[in-house]
Amino acid sequence: MSLKSFAAKIFAGSVYRSIQRWAGRPVETQEKVFRNLVTAAASTAFGRDHHFGQIRTHADFVKNVPVRDYEELRPYVDRVVSGEENVLWKGKPLYFAKTSGTTSGAKYIPLTAESMPYHIRAARNAILCYIHETGNSRFVDGKMIFLQGSPVLQEKNGVKLGRLSGIVAHYVPKYLQKNRMPSWETNCIEDWETKVSAIVEETLSENMTVISGIPSWVQMYFEKLQARTGKKVGEIFRHFELFIYGGVNYEPYRARFEALIGRKVDSIELFPASEGFFAFQDSRKEKGMLLQLDSGIFYEFIPADEFPGENPARLTIGEVRPGVNYLMIISTNAGLWGYNLGDTVQFTSVNPYRVIVSGRIKHFTSAFGEHVIAKEVEQAMKEGIAGFGGSINEFTVAPQTDPSEGELPYHEWLIEFSEEPQDLEGFAKRVDQALQGQNSYYYDLISGNVLSPLKITKIRKGGFAGYMKSIGKLGGQNKVQRLSNDRKLAEQLYEYRA
Structure with missing residues (x-):
């Protein structure tokens, strides 16, 4: 066992114990996050408009802060994008994560000095929980690839702008820099097919142990590898043993992946978004992902069958039940307040709180009243x-x-x-x-x-x-x-x- 692998095991144990402390006090943890958020933003434009100085309880918050999606929050976001300070959160954001999909074009999601570290920490902790549970840390000595957007950033009124995955690329820890693939130059290629072909050439002769990305695009990488060599991915990368993914359910892809790889590999599921890193798979033995209750995000949950009715219930973490389809509402240390993320979740466990992503509130089939998710x-x-x-x-x-x-x-x-x-x-x-x-x-x-x-x-x-x-x-x-x-x-x- 290398020194690096040994150190990873020790660090994993320490992080695991830290997670258990807040996971064991979920209501208390969320109440603390709630108080800190409201206090920190009381003097912002949003905080003044919504009487944060008078908010003492969740009921006060519900009374003063309505649920909004991006378009409804946009008048405040536009002020931030234009360069105004102290609008949704203290000062200016560090970045805008640019995403698409709204009716009026691109979304600009603020990332702040307070929120940014949690995006990195959660991804790191997912790997450390895997190491703690399995005892396997061999892969830390090999090469790791993260299929992501270009890290080339633009600037808008003094704030850097890019895709979340490209922004995160600037925060890869120093101890992983030598292990990280692809090269910076290849990662900056904008055209996806050209980029994947370049990644194939760069990684063919490397000792790849961890591969991460959205399954459909990792599949393209695997297919190009196989076409280039005529070999299974598991033959090319004999020590490949961990696949990390998020964004979509892996199960529909699993059979194809195992055929391309030629064997089974362990996997870790993540639930990241530009608005926050919400959950990760903390155990291979349990269903669902551990909801990140101590990450500067206050969660509310609306039963999906009550939305968008009049005055739907806005439940806090201690009020949810397993198996119910909930719309997830977030308030964050990036300045999103009562924000309708659009994702629906179901709790698989409430001790600790684990979730699966059940769909999108706008993505369903119900032309005949069936509401299939x-x-x-x-x-x-x-x-x-x-x-x-x-x-x-x-x-x-x-x-x-x-x-x-x-x-x-x-x-x-x-x-x-x-x-x-x-x-x-x-x-x-x-x-x-x-x-x-x-x-x-x-x-x-x-x-x-x-x-x-x-x-x-x-x-x-x-x-x-x-x-x-x-x-x-x-x-x-x-x-x-x-x-x-x-x-x-x-x-x-x-x-x-x-």
Whole structure:
């Protein structure tokens, strides 16, 4: 065992004990975060407008601070972007994380001196928890790759601006700099396909032990490696043993990954976003990710079936229950207040508090009142693959409300298979049955002959990547929308049908 590997084990034990202390006092931890946030921002423009000086309890906060999404908070954000100080948080932010997806263009999410360290610490702690639980620290001596956006930053009114993954690249600890791949020059390549090809050439002869990124884009890297060498990834990188991912559920990709690698490797799931690093998988033995309650983020949870109704309940951490679909609302030390992140979560445990990401509040299929969410379609896909084999590159689901004459409406699953199941009809039936088993509304619609069972449209290999490239969202932190409530995405994907 190297000195570095030995030191990692000792450090992992220390960090694990620290995590247990706050995880064991969840309500107290969150109350402390709440008080600190309100006190720190009392003299800001937002704090004055919302009477922070008079807020003593969560009930006071609910009364004074409404739930807002980015567009509703934007008048304050625009003031920050224009260079004004002390608007949402003290002083100016260190960075703006630029993201897309709103109705009026790019979002500028502030990152402050207080919030930035938690993005780095949470990712580090996820790895340390793995080391503590497994006793495996060998991988720290090998090379690690993080497939991410370009670290080249712009500047806007004195504040640096870029993608979150590119900003984070500036904070790689010194003890990892020698292990980190790809090179700075390669990481700065903007075109994703060119970048991945360059990464392949740089890493082929290296001792890669850790690979991290969004599964769909890591899959592209693996496929290029295999095409370049004719070998499994596990043969090329014999000591590759840890895959770290976030952004989407890994399960639909697992079979394809194991085929590309040629063996199983351990994995760690993360829940990062520009707005904060919310959770990470702290144990391979337990389902879900540990919610980061001490990271300068105060959490509220609205039952998804109450949103956006009048005065929905805004629950704090001590009031949530396992298995309920909640919309997650955050207030942070980057100056986001009562902020509707758009993500829905379910608690798998309340001792400690662990979550899974169940979907996006705007990403669902409910054209017929069924309200199918991402967690359900991903589980159904998993069961279909388990029963009939095959593997997928990507998929999305949309309602077909205007079928051919004589047909009932149905859900259309647009799937890009890397390996098609032997019995596609049986596969579709199994997926549909699995979805009915999870969603009683969908079951009622099928059994009541309101809907016919799902139908599969095959997308040719490389089709989803081609679509993402056509809209300028190939690679990086960009993800394919899993569910739609209309046919816009489905119609665009028809160009790529097999």
